[in-house]
Amino acid sequence: MRNNNALIILGMHRSGTSLLTGLLSQVGVKMGKSLYAPQKGVNEKGFWEHEDIVDTHDELLLALRSQWDDLLPLGDEWWKWDIVQPFADRLSNLVNRDFSDAYAWALKDPRMCRLLPLWFPIFTSQGARATFICMNRNPFEVVASLQKRDGFSKEKALVLWLSHSLSAEFYSRGQPRIFIDFDQVVKNPAQVLLKIEQEANLVFPISVKQASEKIEGFVSPGLRHHKADASLEHMHEGLSSMAHELYYAFNKLAGENEGSYESIDSIAARFMAYRNNWSLELVEQIRYLNQERADYRGKFFRVYHSWSWLLAKPVWLIEKLLRKY
Known part of the structure; x- marks a missing residue:
């Protein structure tokens, strides 16, 4: 094998x-x-x-x-x-x-x-x-x-x-x-x-x-x-409609493991158009928040991998264990 x-x-x-x-x-x-x-x-x-x-x-x-x-x-x-x-x-x-x-x-x-x-x-x-x-x-x-x-x-x-x-x-x-x-x-x-x-x-x-x-x-x-009952969601427009259609396209692939990808490609194109229609202000706000979170979490990972954290980690784990009792 x-x-x-x-x-x-x-x-x-x-x-x-x-x-x-x-x-x-x-x-x-x-x-x-x-x-x-x-x-x-x-x-x-x-x-x-x-x-x-x-x-x-x-x-x-x-x-x-x-x-x-x-x-x-x-x-x-x-x-x-x-x-x-x-x-x-x-x-x-x-x-x-x-x-x-x-x-x-x-x-x-x-x-x-x-x-x-x-x-x-x-x-x-x-x-x-x-x-x-x-x-x-x-x-x-x-x-x-x-x-x-x-x-x-x-x-x-x-x-x-x-x-x-x-x-x-x-x-x-x-x-x-x-x-x-x-x-x-x-x-x-x-x-x-x-x-x-x-x-x-x-x-x-x-x-x-x-x-x-x-x-x-x-x-x-x-x-x-x-x-949830996805069959009720097809009446909605926009994101719900795209999600409903994609779910059933994947369901068909799960049953047959083959099939046409035209419907999936169509949903992907609609989703791209939906996202491309976002205002510049919204996109910039998302990017700003991404930057803020990236800076914060980047600092966390640097501390997490530092020698001081690695040396103190066993103490933190013992304290966490003791708190359960």
Whole structure:
């Protein structure tokens, strides 16, 4: 069997990517050395995000004067800019450190929807055979989740969903990929895993049958905090209409894994026109806020990686642990 099979999970924040990645861990897919801890009320079963890789993504976005919830697109061919290369080198080293000897490994970070062009040379240099798993969830459920967790407006949440979803589809088009519907993951997780195993042309280290009890135990009704009926949203214009159409276009791909991309390209063109119609004042305000947040978070990362923080970190961790008791 060929080593270094990479399963790259693509999907907007709150789209069920954590659930799918956690299921992959139940069948022996490797996740890396350090993962972000679960968070009560947000992701009780874990985020399943590689801490060092996500931090690198965050720092890269800051260097590009952006962040995960930026409403503006990144610059043209940003991945070719000189400022990006050190981050690409760091990511390549992390993949080599954690996955060079892995038969099957997975990487999940919603930021990859926008940062995917940076990764193709990394997969090549590391000899990884990447299969992209595109997670599709009702956008109005994602909106409800972002409104509750982050206090976003409906409009901002829809712009983010469309931006992430369209970017992930565009950058992964022509690559080996699998479209997965969130509802199917909840209803029949074992069948979804079998589909991934077959279409990615690999054999999980632990068979789906062998892991069946863990799989069923991992998916619980309480994991779904929001349920929406997208069929009612098509009557609305603008962002809601675009989100509704894109969701069903992806649903069709999840069922057939093939089809015409004309409707998706049409939605992408409408979304670009919508964003291009923003006033100069709005765009400048967004850029100003991006700069403010980039400066603030840049200072945080410098402190976080400093020797003084690294020396004090064990003390902070012990204090945090003691507070629980």
